[in-house]
Amino acid sequence: MNDPTHVKTQEALRAAAQRFDFVLVPGRFNSGVHHWQSIWEQELPIWKRVTQSNWNDPDTYRLRGSLRRLLAPCTRPALLVGHSLGALASGCLAAELPAKVAGVMLVAPAEPARFHAEDDVPTIALGVPSVLVASHTDPFMSFERAEYWASVWGSELVDLGEAGHINVDSGFGQWNFGLEVLCRLVQCCTATP
Numbered sequence: 001m002n003d004p005t006h007v008k009t010q011e012a013l014r015a016a017a018q019r020f021d022f023v024l025v026p027g028r029f030n031s032g033v034h035h036w037q038s039i040w041e042q043e044l045p046i047w048k049r050v051t052q053s054n055w056n057d058p059d060t061y062r063l064r065g066s067l068r069r070l071l072a073p074c075t076r077p078a079l080l081v082g083h084s085l086g087a088l089a090s091g092c093l094a095a096e097l098p099a100k101v102a103g104v105m106l107v108a109p110a111e112p113a114r115f116h117a118e119d120d121v122p123t124i125a126l127g128v129p130s131v132l133v134a135s136h137t138d139p140f141m142s143f144e145r146a147e148y149w150a151s152v153w154g155s156e157l158v159d160l161g162e163a164g165h166i167n168v169d170s171g172f173g174q175w176n177f178g179l180e181v182l183c184r185l186v187q188c189c190t191a192t193p
Helices: 006-015 036-043 058-070 084-098 141-154 176-191
Strands: 021-027 047-049 080-084 099-105 131-133 154-157
Touching: 006 176, 021 036, 021 058, 021 084, 036 047, 036 080, 036 176, 058 084, 080 084, 080 176, 084 099, 084 131, 099 176, 131 141, 131 176, 141 154
Parallel strands: 021 047, 021 080, 080 099, 099 131, 131 154
Antiparallel strands: none
16 A cells, blocks of 8 residues: 555655756665665665775765766766765765755764764855754764754754664664655755756
8 A cells, every 4th residue: 555645755756856866875884675775766766876896894985986976977966865974975075066966865974083084074064955864862973963963064954853873773664754855855956046
């Protein structure tokens, strides 16, 4: 049984794919098959996905390089959906290449200091519409730090409450609400001249 809201959300994203390239930016270990990013990729044929040869080594610089290579041939602005370390890389690239990036959805970003990425992370507004989805029980970034980064980056903050790292271990497989958040971001990007 399909939820009518979910069907409507998917239809809206398919329509938006005529204007934007949708890009999944996984974090460490490449978001396995039961992760919401992988489920979204299977359900909606609108996604490009960053690839790397080694997903076990958490390196934002290398992940940004992979993302740059993926975006280079794209002729439409991209909407990046990053999780954990992928959220950090997405935020960095949005600030670096605002002409290529229409907006970013940063889900459970990892604390930059945990991955020696303090010098890579922008300390100003990203320059594109963005939303940061955070949890009060995320082991990789405290909610207070998520609030701080949302403020610095000019991101809308979405508070999921006690949702862990917003991954499979936290009970997030199919994540329909996340697609609704993405739809709101699409509307912001569409309204931005």
